[in-house]
Amino acid sequence: MITRFISDLHLSADRPDITGLFVHFLRTEARESDALYILGDLFDYWIGDDDQTVFHRHIMDELKAFTSSGIPCFFIAGNRDFLIGERFAAETGVTLLPEHYIANIYGIPTLLLHGDTLCTEDVSYQKFRKIIRNPFLLGIAKRLPLSWRRGLAHKLRSGSKSNQPLTPEQLQKMDTTEAAVQHAFAEFQVDRIIHGHTHKPDIHEHSLPKGACGTRIVLGDWYEQGSILEVTADTFILRSEPLTAD
Template identity: 40%
Template sequence: MTTWIISDLHLSAQRPAVTQAFLHWLKAEVAHAEALYILGDFFEVWVGDDVLKHPRQGAEFLPIVKALRQLSDSGVKLYFMHGNRDFLIGDDFANASGLQLLADPTLIKMGNKRILLSHGDALCTDDTAYQQFRSQVRSPQWQHAFLAQPLAERIVFAEQARSQSAQNKVMQSIDIMDVNQSAVEQLLNEFEYPEVLLHGHTHRPDMHTIVFDGHKCERWVLGDWHDTAVVCRMDGDRIELVTLQLNP
């Protein structure tokens, strides 16, 4: 059966058409699949699972939670890996949605292929300022202190951080925002050269062949969701990137 892998939807109330397209795709395609893997940046911002209980903010996410839960209850296996925008998704959201949380990276097997899954941001090591920020916000101490703040304050902080991130992207080199080849090779070596590395984050859908240390690996990159979305479909050993048309 089919397994779908997606990332970088950046769902938010400001882009309702993308949310509706995603919900439609779940019913049309994923409902007939074996599994769905979401490799991070599912939401544009996530400030804690307690946002689901907020009368206004929570209403934005409940249709998504409900749709995922229905899929899970029907037997579709759902997996989620944190991205750089939704790393605070926790057990409450996962339990409500029927998702299993995955570590980044995670090694799976499809057919005869070993496939290493990652969001991809940890591979962008040329962006040293971001890597320092990532190390800070991924620490349990920082997350505990942040989640202890009132929800309203967390929302303001997240909006400010997102605005700063957008400004930084304008000023940065395109190369800096892509993965570092040495970081990719180091990761593949660490996991004993899997046949496939599959990630998102960079919004540069493609397949790259990597040959090093006497091994050959394919690096598949997912796309983000705007007017179109580039997702991965797996059937046994077969891997392909599929472009979804999101416009009505």
């Protein structure tokens, strides 16, 4: 009995090595899971469910084949693919979850999230996130012509270092803060948190009030390797897999 977790794949047609590893993962070991959770940034960008490129259809078809095998797959949006919607879910069989979700993983209530809300020192991003996630603005964005959204996405990607490892300075700015982590443990009353976003895979133990201890597992990105968390009823393993050849 194994439940697997991944995040921050940033899939794009520009990185066939990442895509190859993900497809291989879906076709092999992932099918031996009780469930698969994708905690955001599956795609490098997603501008709407109507953006049916050949690449997007390929990934959606692979996800549909995976869920049709009987393995449930759950998705929490990241900061790059929060426009994934119900059409995507219907055509892939993936279940969309809210941005904070408590899952019972073999008897342990576990908070699942992408992780960007824990990075409170990145003030400019948090302000942008609050604006762009506004339901009214999201509704407007989804109704913009597809050509406009593609142009905007191209401009945003050309101004960023998509599919490239982040610098130490960028990683520090986008890291979690202890105050935000403690708040999450307290607000959701859990002893374990799993998230991605920071691109710093690790397992952290946090001292909680009344002598309790909380475990926070951070998933890695897939820029230079595949990062996979395997959780069983007794233990968990955070491991990496080499990328496939281009």
